Amino acid sequence: MKILVPVKRVLDYNVKPRVKADGSGVDLANVKMSINPFDEIAVEEAVRLKEKGIASEVVVVSIGGAKSSETLRSALAMGADRAIHVLSESEVEPLAVAKILKGVAGEEAPDLVILGKQAIDDDSNQVGQMLAALIGRPQGTFASKVEVEGDAVLVTREVDGGLETVKLALPAVVTTDLRLNEPRYASLPNIMKAKSKPLSTKAPADYGVDTAARLTVLKVVEPAVRQAGVKVPDVEALVEKLKELGVA
Amino acid sequence: MKVLVWAEHEQGALKDATLSAVTAAAGLGAVDVLVAGDSAGSVGAQAAQIAGVEKVLVAGDAAYAHGLPENVAPLVVALMAGYDAFVAPATTTGKNIAPRVAALLDVAQISEILSVEGPKTFTRPIYAGNAIATVESSDAKLVITVRGTAFAKAAREGGSAAVETVAGTGEAGLSSFVGAEIAQSERPELTSAKVIVSGGRALKDSETFAATILPLADKLKAAVGASRAAVDAGYVSNDHQVGQTGKIVAPEVYIAVGISGAIQHLAGMKDSKTIIAINKDEDAPIFQIADIGLVADLYSAVPDLVARV
Numbered sequence: 342m343k344i345l346v347p348v349k350r351v352l353d354y355n356v357k358p359r360v361k362a363d364g365s366g367v368d369l370a371n372v373k374m375s376i377n378p379f380d381e382i383a384v385e386e387a388v389r390l391k392e393k394g395i396a397s398e399v400v401v402v403s404i405g406g407a408k409s410s411e412t413l414r415s416a417l418a419m420g421a422d423r424a425i426h427v428l429s430e431s432e433v434e435p436l437a438v439a440k441i442l443k444g445v446a447g448e449e450a451p452d453l454v455i456l457g458k459q460a461i462d463d464d465s466n467q468v469g470q471m472l473a474a475l476i477g478r479p480q481g482t483f484a485s486k487v488e489v490e491g492d493a494v495l496v497t498r499e500v501d502g503g504l505e506t507v508k509l510a511l512p513a514v515v516t517t518d519l520r521l522n523e524p525r526y527a528s529l530p531n532i533m534k535a536k537s538k539p540l541s542t543k544a545p546a547d548y549g550v551d552t553a554a555r556l557t558v559l560k561v562v563e564p565a566v567r568q569a570g571v572k573v574p575d576v577e578a579l580v581e582k583l584k585e586l587g588v589a
Numbered sequence: 590m591k592v593l594v595w596a597e598h599e600q601g602a603l604k605d606a607t608l609s610a611v612t613a614a615a616g617l618g619a620v621d622v623l624v625a626g627d628s629a630g631s632v633g634a635q636a637a638q639i640a641g642v643e644k645v646l647v648a649g650d651a652a653y654a655h656g657l658p659e660n661v662a663p664l665v666v667a668l669m670a671g672y673d674a675f676v677a678p679a680t681t682t683g684k685n686i687a688p689r690v691a692a693l694l695d696v697a698q699i700s701e702i703l704s705v706e707g708p709k710t711f712t713r714p715i716y717a718g719n720a721i722a723t724v725e726s727s728d729a730k731l732v733i734t735v736r737g738t739a740f741a742k743a744a745r746e747g748g749s750a751a752v753e754t755v756a757g758t759g760e761a762g763l764s765s766f767v768g769a770e771i772a773q774s775e776r777p778e779l780t781s782a783k784v785i786v787s788g789g790r791a792l793k794d795s796e797t798f799a800a801t802i803l804p805l806a807d808k809l810k811a812a813v814g815a816s817r818a819a820v821d822a823g824y825v826s827n828d829h830q831v832g833q834t835g836k837i838v839a840p841e842v843y844i845a846v847g848i849s850g851a852i853q854h855l856a857g858m859k860d861s862k863t864i865i866a867i868n869k870d871e872d873a874p875i876f877q878i879a880d881i882g883l884v885a886d887l888y889s890a891v892p893d894l895v896a897r898v
Contacts, residue, residue, distance in 0.1 A: 357852070358716040367720055435688070436697050463715050464833075465700045470658065470688035479659050479763035482685050485827070495767065500681040501780070501836065502599070503828045506767040507657065519817070519834055520827065555697035559710065559723040567859055570880035572871075576893040579865070579883050586863055588784050588809055588842050589898035 342489070342511070344387040345451035346401045346421065347442055348380040350412040351462040364560040367462075376412045379457025381419075382517040385524040386487060387455050388420035395489050396453075398422050402445050404438050406430045410540060417535035418527035424540040429552060433545070435463075437552040439471035444548025446476055451512060453494065458483050458516040469516035479509035483518040590618030590708060593646075593668060595677035595686065596636050601628050603635040605781040606678035608742035613735040614676040615641050615743070616705035622646070622750070623668065625653035625661055625757075633752050640747035650757035655766035656682045662689040663758040669694060674731035679837075683734050691732035698732045699724060703739040717833040718856040737780060738839035738860055772828050779812045779831065783841045787814030787831055787858070790822060791847025791868070791887060798824040801887065802846060804895045814838065814858075816848045832857035847887045850875030867891065 352358060353373040361368050376384075390396040401416040402425040403409040413424035427441050446454065459466035473480035481487070481496025485504065488495040489511075497506045499518045509515075527535070545552045573579050583589035592614040597604040607622070614620045620641055624633045625648040633647035646668065652660040665686070669675055675690055677683035679701045691698035702711040709726045711733070779785060786806040792798040798819065806813045814831040815824065831838055833856040843861035848854060850866070850873055858864070859878055866879035869886045876882045883890060 352716070358719045360720050367716060434697055436692060436695070439692055461717065464717065465698070466684050467688035467691070467698050467700065470685065471692035471698075473658075474662060474689040474692035479761075480685070480689070483681060498681070499827050500769075501828065502771040503769065503826060505655075505769040505771075507655075508765045508767050510763050520821065555726065555728050556699065557725045557727065559725055561715070561720050561722045564714070564718055564721050567864075567878040569877050570864075570882070572876070572882040572884060576883070576885070576890050576897065579867075579881065579890075579894065580897045582865070582881050583809075583842075583898060586842055588811075 342396050342452035343398045343400065343449065344390060344396045345446060345449055345454045346380070346383050346387045346399060346416065347454070347456040347468065348384065348401055348403050348412055348416050349377040349460045350374050350403065350405050350409045351377045351460050354378055354461055360561055360563050364562060366558065366561050374408065376415055377457050377460045379459060379517050381524045382519070382521050383455040383457055384416045384419050384421060385522045386517060389522065390489065391420065400425065400449055400451070402427065402442065404429055404433050404441055413540060414535050415527065417538045418532045419525060420531070423538060425543060426540060427543045427545060429545055431552065432554070433552045434554055434556060435465045435467035436471055436555065437545070437550055438468050439475055440550040441545055441548050442468070442472045443475040444550060446472070453512065454514045456516055458518055469514050473514040478512050478514060480514045480516070481507055481509050482516045484515050485518050485520045487515055487521065590673045591671065592617050592620050592674045592676055593665070593672040594620055594622045595675070595683060596622050596624040596632060597678050597680050597682055598624065598626065598632040601631050603632050605742055606680050606737045607636070608639065608745065609737040609740040610676050610678040610735045611639055611641060611743040612740040613702060613705060613733070614674070617674055617708065619643050623648065623665065625650070625664060627651045627654040629653070637750040637752050638746050638748050639750070640744040642748045642750040645750045645752045646755045647752060648755050648757050650759070652757060652760045656686065657764050657766060658686045658689045659761040659763040661686050662693060663761065665690045666693045667758060668755065669730060674733060676733045676735060679734040679736050687732055687734050694730055694732065696728035696730050696732055697726060698734070699726060700734050701736040702733055703736055717853055718859070719852070736837060738837055772826060776806060777810070777812045779814055779829070779836050779838055782812030784809045784811035784844070785814045785838060785840045786811045786844045786846065787816065787848060788819055788824065788846050789816040789848030790818035792819060792824055795824045801891050805844070805891055808895055808898050811844070816851070816854045845875050845879070846891060848875055849873045850878070
């Protein structure tokens with residue numbers, strides 16, 4: 342089977358986001374950018390399925406500016422076979438991303454699309470579900486376990502009450518949660534090898550997708566800061582506080 | 590504006606997340622509620638009591654029993670012909686269904702809104718709550734998910750909505766429910782609890798977590814939470830995780846035990862009314878946002894606390 346893995350280049354999760362003084366967004370100039378952590382888990386899962394002999398090819402795709410090709414190279418270094426870069430210097434909203442991915446899926450005909458449940462920049466949590474809707478296929482969101490079984494995939498999902506397992510007819514879309522796997526570090530030889538793996542460049546127009554924004558960001562501000570309170574000296578003083586709060 | 594709200598329910602009971610979504614929806618216009626499921630009738634009667642709801646649509650069909658989005662989204666899309674906005678709570682069910690509906694309607698979704706600023710303008714958290722964006726939609730119809738902790742709950746009583754049965758759209762034949770491991774607990778649910786006791790990596794293992802955190806939670810009639818580190822290490826199951834990728838909570842009192850205060854944990858609980866932190870590291874970031882801090886070894890402090898309350 343062929344697996345398609347969409348990945349996004351985002352502000353590295355260890356970097357504290359700084360809101361721009363003019364309120365237009367978060368400052369991304371001269372800060373470390375990385376593959377979205379949930380997408381990295383998706384790449385790992387796809388590569389593991391290939392290593393198990395279940396998948397035959399892993400194709401990664403990224404929609405974004407010129408530097409998204411670095412993100413694709415890091416996915417290739419983890420073990421993906423081939424990359425598609427849909428070049429767009431302007432921001433592309435989840436719905437348009439899903440439409441582009443529908444176009445890619447139309448050309449590639451993957452049996453499984455695995456991607457992160459959300460990107461850690463806009464926290465939308467939409468693309469996987471939207472893609473599944475647009476291609477008329479089932480979705481297994483927030484996956485903590487993925488098992489391919491014949492022409493179906495069993496997906497264990499992290500839901501509010503615990504875990505839930507659904508069976509989806511292939512082709513299907515799976516979005517990853519944190520505990521699906523622990524992504525590997527790419528070895529130096531694999532990083533070198535990734536440089537010569539095929540990477541094709543496309544444009545949203547190649548898939549007939551209009552990326553005009555549907556949402557206008559009016560402003561971006563820092564959240565209200567919570568002030569630190571008091572320290573109590575001992576448990577007795579803490580009990581007093583709990584009594585004041587009416588919980589003890 | 591006519592708004593359709595997705596009712597979240599479980600085992601025949603309407604969940605609190607629905608009530609927050611109704612409040613958010615009421616900020617937009619007239620509110621109808623959709624109850625889909627195999628036991629939708631009794632939940633529909635509960636939904637009809639919610640203050641401010643005009644009409645309850647009941648789709649009682651086995652195809653909707655487990656909220657499978659492949660079956661549910663076509664139902665919502667069909668009903669949306671008569672509505673201007675679809676509003677779902679930002680639960681795992683709501684997050685699963687709403688984007689599928691949005692894509693089928695060809696509109697952008699606005700995720701996890703914190704406030705309604707105007708008929709098409711909303712605030713929502715980005716970067717794990719490190720920034721708050723105000724966004725305006727240009728779409729003809731709105732699809733929105735609501736962060737429950739950001740809106741008051743609509744009253745469960747006082748309403749007298751009409752209940753209407755709607756025809757289902759049946760099985761899509763793409764997916765099926767296999768099973769679930771849903772934690773059964775006498776304790777209050779995390780997202781609606783008044784008091785939460787949460788444990789972190791400092792609890793060492795599942796036995797220590799249980800022996801330390803549970804007695805305090807029992808005494809305070811509290812729900813039990815955990816940091817991502819504690820869940821990843823297997824001390825407790827995933828449904829206890831509080832944080833950006835777990836549950837977002839805002840109880841009256843949040844007691845963080847042995848939790849350092851990683852940014853992604855703070856994102857899930859910083860709107861709690863009172864935050865209490867017990868940690869032996871006085872420089873732990875959790876103390877920067879705690880209202881009441883106790884610098885102490887949790888292994889002596891927590892049992893002592895249990896004995897005194």
